[in-house]
Amino acid sequence: MIDSSKVKDGPLLLVKGLRVSYGPVEAVRNIDLQVNKGQIVTLLGANGAGKSSTLNALVGLAAKKGGTVTFNNQDITALSTEQIVRQGMTLTPEGRRIFPNLTVDENLLLGGAMHAGRGSPAEVRAEMLERFPILKERLHQKAGSLSGGEQQMLAIARSLMSSPDLLLLDEPSLGLAPQIVDQIFEMIERLREQGLTILLVEQNVSLSLEIADAGYVLANGAVVLSGTAAQLRHSDEIQGAYLGA
Incomplete structure (x- = not known):
């Protein structure tokens, strides 16, 4: 797991036991994650793994069925989207x-x-x-x-x-030419250099792990792997499933 003790400012976002359901379908199952100040953290996984549902729940666009969300040391679990944005978290949606x-x-x-x-x-x-x-x-x-x-x-x-303070990015490279994707990722890195914290959902696993500090891998709505970006890049699971090794 990610060690927040190694980050001077500690967690900006701390999620415990997050659950999201759409009718009888449980899209997110007891997810724990954290994003430390000044980091890029990436959520990886196949389509339907629960990545977008997680982001939507964090900003109040999907109803939480369980768990807690703490942001800037404040419990924002029950806040509306408008209240969450005013607290300093916002989402750039997929598409x-x-x-x-x-x-x-x-x-x-x-x-x-x-x-x-x-x-x-x-x-x-x-x-x-x-x-x-x-x-x-x-x-x-x-x-x-x-x-x-x-x-x-x-x-x-x-x-x-x-x-x-925290920008949630959902599939920023979707539908873009490779040259433009490189420009977008360079821009994301500059935003971090300027002090912004970013939680990134992205299908381009290789590029995501190049710029990220840490990451979580989701499957069937649950976290199945987490660690620093370097650890994930060199894990057998990531190499086999996403990086073509």
Whole structure:
């Protein structure tokens, strides 16, 4: 398991016994995980393993059937999505889900509607346009006219408009060309360098473990393996199932 004692600031997110069900189907079964401040932690696993359900439950978009979620030393298990975002956790969902008929700027402004209070929305918007110069160039374009990579950058920038401490990223490389995927992952690394903590769900196991500090492997809604990224890269299970060894 991940040793939080080796991380100076300790856990930012601590999840104990998380359970998520959709009717009779149990999608997440007693998951324990933690994300320490300043880390990238990745959730790995096949489609249907429970990765997206876990992220959705953490931000209140899927009902928790059991367990506790502690964030920034506060129990947020029963909070609404709006309350969780204001506490400093936000999600960039799978498939980006931008508003295609709104402009880039309007998408950003909507992202700042639930601001966590660090800097004014105008200051954060200016920071996003500096961090993502392509969005500044496309500011008044309809978001639906952007390329896939630009839309993904917009989706992440929209999430960052709430000034989160923890960003949950769900499949940021989905549907993107390899060159664009490399750019997205470089951007994720820069976000960590700038102090953001990230919980990453990603099908590209090799790239995820290159940039992650630690990870968890899910199967059938349960954690079956966890450790540092280096440990997971060299494990027989990961090598055989995901890295083609």
